[in-house]
Amino acid sequence: MFKKTPGTKDILPDEVSSWQVIEETTRNIFSLYNYKEIRPPIIEEAALFNRSLGESAEIVQKQMFLIKKDKDVYALRPEGTASIVRAYLENNLDKTAGLTKVYYIGPMFRVERPQKGRLRQFHHLGCEVIGSQEPYLDVEVISLADNLLKAYTIEGCEIKINSLGCAKDKKELTEILRKNLKPKLSKLCDDCNTRFKHNVLRILDCKNEGCIEVVKELDIQQDHLCPECKGHFDKVKEGLDSLNIDYKISPYLVRGLDYYTRTVFEIIHNDLGAQNALGAGGRYDNLVGDLGGPSLGAIGFAFGMERLLLVASREYRVESKKLVYIITLGNQAKKEGLKLLNTLRRQGITSDTDYEDKSLKGALRKANDLSSRLVLIIGEDELKKSVVMLKDMVSGEQKEIKQDDIIAELKNKL
């Protein structure tokens, strides 16, 4: 028998209602903030991610699912931002839409070593706002993430924020780190020795104990920020304070992708264990320009849906529609049942029947298992009298109803 590929998950019918509640809540909250949904494709030219995330990013180096077709190389998207900026530019939204606020919900793909909270196909829900550098937009986006968590009734999260500064500030921070870390390379893990060459900022958020010690001694603060970036970050903090949003400044939060500038943030939850990030995001003020568009500020974030569900304190349930179950006895009744089922569904009444030739007892048990509210039984007697037997599964009460009165009676009872 075939098995699912490692790091993927079947979301079975019993689990799907939790996903639907998260999705519906997400749509409601995003729409409160005036964000519209966008649905870019799952497959993109691989070069889009190399260019946007940076050749040295771990995702690009090790984690992309690549598909080669003749001379072309495609990737299953590992994240949403690059696709959305590509879609924004390709569809000329920079010329027609002004400030653009979009959200998305969908699968992402990364070649990972699967473990709790870390899959190869997982789902992001997130947003991107393109067209402004205004610091209060950062406040809106962070408060939106915070409000989503409140709406999912997820508690016990911590919001960490930092500012990387503009491209020049990031370069300066990189140089400071290179200078200070060079004499300590032997104390860093193998990965960080590679990062030292290609992506030195990433050493700041390495989880290896030895590296954490070395990094702590560096005593990194926000000294690398130019006056404009410092002013921008001050405004972000001031805005968050005015909304009473709890956050912690974390000078070691860097995020691994080239496109991030200025504000970056991460939301963690300690119940998650090693993979403790629930979601993350930040500004990417140079990406639109780097992908061939105008110079426009932008910011976004994404939550991992599997991780949201791991920490959700309750199981989300969609109120199921009240089901009417039709049981027929004999071939003629079966034909009548088929027509009646069609009529009920056209009338907007959720209904089903037995396709497994069960006995009356078996079919009633099935109706019970499906939590049917009402059952309609059609046998030879009922056919002769042009009636159906209506059984109320809650009270157990049973009565004959004329065929012409069925719809009115059901609507009255449901």
Ligand code: AMP
């Ligand atoms: P990132 O784009 O890596 O910042 O991811 C944003 C969020 O997506 C993370 O905080 C996680 O909640 C989730 N996420 C990232 N990678 C995975 C993965 N491999 N499996 C499950 N969730 C993930």
